[in-house]
Amino acid sequence: MTIALHQLRRRGADRFYPVLSALVALLMWELLARVFAQTYLIAGPVEISRYLWDHAGLVARAAGITTFAAAIGFVLGNAVAIALAVAAVLLPSLARLISALALVVFCLPLVATGPILRVIWGPGLGPQITLAALAVYYTTFLPLMVGLRAAPPSWFDLVRSYGRGRFSALVEVRAMASLPYLFAGLQIAAPAAFLGAMFGEFTGAERGMGVLTIRAMRSLDVAGTWALASTAAAISMLAYAGLGRLSRALNNGPPPLILAPVLEGERRARWRALLHPILVTLILLAIWWLSMEAANLSPFFAKRPADVWAFLITAPEAAAHRATLGAALLETLVLALPGYLLGLALGLGLAIVLVLAPKLARGVMPVAIALRAIPIVITAPLIVVALGRGPAGTITIVALMIFFPSLVACYQGLARTPRQVLDLFDSYAASPLRRMASAQFPAMLPAFFAAARMAVPAAILAATTAEWLATGRGIGGLMALTASTSGYKMLWSAVVVLAAVAVAGYVVVAQIERAVLRIYGAEQLTR
Amino acid sequence: MQANAPPPIQCRDLSRSFGHAGARVDALEPVELHFAAGETTAIVGPSGCGKSTLLRLIAGLDTPSTGSVRIGGETPLQMRQRAALSVAFQDAALLPWRTVRGNIALARKLARLPPDPASVDRLIALVGLAGFEDRRPADLSGGMRQRAAIARCLISDPRVLLLDEPFGAVDELTRARLNHELPALWQGRGVTTLLVTHSVSEAVMLSDRVIVLSPRPARVVADIAIDLARPRATGAEADALIANVTEALAQSAPPRPQPA
Numbered sequence: 051m052t053i054a055l056h057q058l059r060r061r062g063a064d065r066f067y068p069v070l071s072a073l074v075a076l077l078m079w080e081l082l083a084r085v086f087a088q089t090y091l092i093a094g095p096v097e098i099s100r101y102l103w104d105h106a107g108l109v110a111r112a113a114g115i116t117t118f119a120a121a122i123g124f125v126l127g128n129a130v131a132i133a134l135a136v137a138a139v140l141l142p143s144l145a146r147l148i149s150a151l152a153l154v155v156f157c158l159p160l161v162a163t164g165p166i167l168r169v170i171w172g173p174g175l176g177p178q179i180t181l182a183a184l185a186v187y188y189t190t191f192l193p194l195m196v197g198l199r200a201a202p203p204s205w206f207d208l209v210r211s212y213g214r215g216r217f218s219a220l221v222e223v224r225a226m227a228s229l230p231y232l233f234a235g236l237q238i239a240a241p242a243a244f245l246g247a248m249f250g251e252f253t254g255a256e257r258g259m260g261v262l263t264i265r266a267m268r269s270l271d272v273a274g275t276w277a278l279a280s281t282a283a284a285i286s287m288l289a290y291a292g293l294g295r296l297s298r299a300l301n302n303g304p305p306p307l308i309l310a311p312v313l314e315g316e317r318r319a320r321w322r323a324l325l326h327p328i329l330v331t332l333i334l335l336a337i338w339w340l341s342m343e344a345a346n347l348s349p350f351f352a353k354r355p356a357d358v359w360a361f362l363i364t365a366p367e368a369a370a371h372r373a374t375l376g377a378a379l380l381e382t383l384v385l386a387l388p389g390y391l392l393g394l395a396l397g398l399g400l401a402i403v404l405v406l407a408p409k410l411a412r413g414v415m416p417v418a419i420a421l422r423a424i425p426i427v428i429t430a431p432l433i434v435v436a437l438g439r440g441p442a443g444t445i446t447i448v449a450l451m452i453f454f455p456s457l458v459a460c461y462q463g464l465a466r467t468p469r470q471v472l473d474l475f476d477s478y479a480a481s482p483l484r485r486m487a488s489a490q491f492p493a494m495l496p497a498f499f500a501a502a503r504m505a506v507p508a509a510i511l512a513a514t515t516a517e518w519l520a521t522g523r524g525i526g527g528l529m530a531l532t533a534s535t536s537g538y539k540m541l542w543s544a545v546v547v548l549a550a551v552a553v554a555g556y557v558v559v560a561q562i563e564r565a566v567l568r569i570y571g572a573e574q575l576t577r
Numbered sequence: 578m579q580a581n582a583p584p585p586i587q588c589r590d591l592s593r594s595f596g597h598a599g600a601r602v603d604a605l606e607p608v609e610l611h612f613a614a615g616e617t618t619a620i621v622g623p624s625g626c627g628k629s630t631l632l633r634l635i636a637g638l639d640t641p642s643t644g645s646v647r648i649g650g651e652t653p654l655q656m657r658q659r660a661a662l663s664v665a666f667q668d669a670a671l672l673p674w675r676t677v678r679g680n681i682a683l684a685r686k687l688a689r690l691p692p693d694p695a696s697v698d699r700l701i702a703l704v705g706l707a708g709f710e711d712r713r714p715a716d717l718s719g720g721m722r723q724r725a726a727i728a729r730c731l732i733s734d735p736r737v738l739l740l741d742e743p744f745g746a747v748d749e750l751t752r753a754r755l756n757h758e759l760p761a762l763w764q765g766r767g768v769t770t771l772l773v774t775h776s777v778s779e780a781v782m783l784s785d786r787v788i789v790l791s792p793r794p795a796r797v798v799a800d801i802a803i804d805l806a807r808p809r810a811t812g813a814e815a816d817a818l819i820a821n822v823t824e825a826l827a828q829s830a831p832p833r834p835q836p837a
């Protein structure tokens with residue numbers, strides 16, 4: 051009886067803490083808005099509600115259209131992700147190739163892809179849907195690849211012991227074993243689809259949340275900008291929560307911790323290690339060229355690999371092109387890198403604090419998980435409106451973009467420390483700090499690095515978005531300029547260079563990860 | 578060879594090493610082993626000596642470094658493809674999203690046999706899991722899971738049974754009862770059985786022959802015939818054999834210097 055009462059109180063508290071912290075956050079937001087009303091351009095909850103009340107019809111219609119495009123993109127992107135992951139598992143010799151191609155496409159800078167898609171698709175929903183699909187497929191592909199291989203070896207031995215092959219293993223073992231992973235991926239994909247659809251609307255759509263956001267920002271309508279971003283965030287959080295519910299209804303057990311695999315590969319002969327990237331590059335170029343030719347797209351806006359090569363390497367003014375592009379890229383990286391490191395460090399730091407102070411965590415974590423669902427980039431206009439066009443605004447956007455996923459990943463990683471190991475430390479009455487340093491921190495490293503890898507393209511996306519929409523500097527600004535003046539050679543070259551930089555950054559982080567994990571326990575190396 | 582007769586198992590020059598030069602682990606030294614048709618052979622040896630490795634090689638789930646396995650003239654793969662072989666895995670390997678009934682029925686599906694719900698339920702009762710048909714593995718104890726795994730092995734009516742510590746997580750009392758009841762399930766049907774176990778008394782009570790393996794890399798250090806009448810009961814004769822096997826086990830593991 052007392053136990054039941056206690057449990058009831060406990061459950062009440064678990065519900066109460068998040069609600070309380072959400073209320074506190076709203077209150078602080080309103081306060082900030084009022085206090086800094088003159089210095090920074092912040093709209094508080096009250097002002098936002100008033101705006102939404104006055105413009106209910108307009109915002110609802112826009113939200114409807116964007117959600118529609120996002121939903122179609124979500125379905126298409128995830129269908130491709132599932133097909134790719136299944137193909138990679140059924141044809142293991144192609145797995146590396148498929149993963150590498152998927153990564154490169156993930157590293158395409160969404161901002162610049164938008165205008166290119168716009169000229170290819172023309173008016174309508176085409177670019178929104180394509181960008182939504184592009185934004186989601188990787189966040190589903192990666193966990194699914196992990197999930198499809200997550201079953202213990204004896205389950206596969208069981209299938210093989212009756213003389214059955216890969217297909218039976220897929221149907222009887224992998225499909226079900228990967229479901230929790232699939233849902234974890236879909237859950238993150240839902241807000242990403244909304245983000246992708248909004249991006250598609252930034253570049254010449256007629257209607258939708260993206261269009262309203264650009265308009266509000268350009269006319270310095272502070273209440274409007276904040277209200278639209280809040281609406282987008284609310285829709286994203288709803289989709290995230292809804293999928294979470296569905297996932298919990300279908301799978302019992304806690305959601306899995308996704309450790310995105312490092313580009314997998316055993317030790318290979320050196321020539322093969324070299325050959326592989328070259329092969330992937332060649333295949334990508336072939337796909338690029340073939341798809342342009344097959345769709346019979348005008349060479350004026352649909353540049354081929356040879357055009358980019360000529361523009362950057364063989365044309366008479368190639369050196370000048372390279373100089374322009376290089377300078378812009380440098381300007382962007384100088385802001386993206388500090389933001390990246392800051393976001394990772396803050397996420398890691400707060401995760402450690404929260405694990406050491408579990409009471410605090412009970413209030414903060416649900417809010418942090420909810421905030422992770424907000425596609426931070428759509429708040430880029432707000433932050434620029436609030437902090438101005440200097441470096442601080444861009445760095446903040448990048449850091450914020452990375453902070454929430456890193457916090458959640460590190461926190462879950464810290465919580466993953468095996469119970470027996472913790473018991474061992476407790477039995478020696480080790481201090482919480484010592485336990486953190488010797489047991490929990492090493493156990494968290496794979497989760498941290500997985501987040502750090504995924505954050506590389508995210509950082510570039512955030513920086514270029516801020517530049518494109520607001521500051522007009524760096525490579526994002528350059529792309530915005532060339533898109534509006536139809537400088538498609540420069541635009542395509544910028545896309546290629548940015549994707550290459552993102553892939554390179556991802557690979558560098560993966561190398562650091564390998565080196566660190568080799569020291570901290572090879573058994574933690576995710577394949 | 579008749580399709581329904583139990584086949585003999587022949588291992589020629591069979592060995593297995595893991596890893597590559599530099600970090601090589603020899604799990605099994607080349608062995609010659611012959612298991613007679615219809616016999617039950619127990620395999621005992623210290624932990625980590627290579628017993629599971631041997632079983633996996635015989636099932637064809639792993640590729641030998643040298644040598645070959647023939648089961649009644651067929652390869653392990655051929656045996657598996659006609660579902661004439663069943664393995665009970667050390668960790669039970671029940672699929673967590675299937676019920677006990679579903680897990681056992683899955684074996685018939687994988688073996689391309691028609692569904693047979695009546696036999697499934699009969700076997701569940703035989704292994705003492707009546708009432709748990711619709712539970713999932715997470716609701717079962719370790720020993721109950723292993724019993725479900727044994728029922729799954731038997732549902733496809735195999736000619737070769739490979740059991741990897743099938744009673745490892747079962748308490749002494751239940752183990753004694755299972756030792757008493759279960760062998761009747763397959764010994765009547767003409768099955769060649771290999772049973773890996775840590776319990777010397779279990780090995781003696783269940784088998785026609787006990788093979789004692791050395792610490793890794795496994796070699797055969799003793800091969801003891803068990804000529805006891807069935808049904809078996811503890812007694813002086815059994816105790817003598819148990820002592821025999823125990824001594825072989827102890828001698829197989831001299832404190833060897835570990836290679837660096």
Ligand SMILES: Nc1ncnc2c1ncn2[C@@H]1O[C@H](COP(=O)(O)OP(=O)(O)OP(=O)(O)O)[C@@H](O)[C@H]1O
Nearest residue numbers: 595596602604623624625626627628629630631793
């Ligand atoms: N896939 C593998 N890769 C590398 N080494 C392996 C592999 N499988 C087994 N080994 C090694 O081979 C040796 C024998 O393992 P095996 O599982 O056959 O032992 P076992 O006798 O079944 O032990 P136990 O009684 O504990 O189950 C061990 O030293 C193990 O580390």
Ligand SMILES: [Mg+2]
Nearest residue numbers: 628629667741
């Ligand atoms: Mg074993």
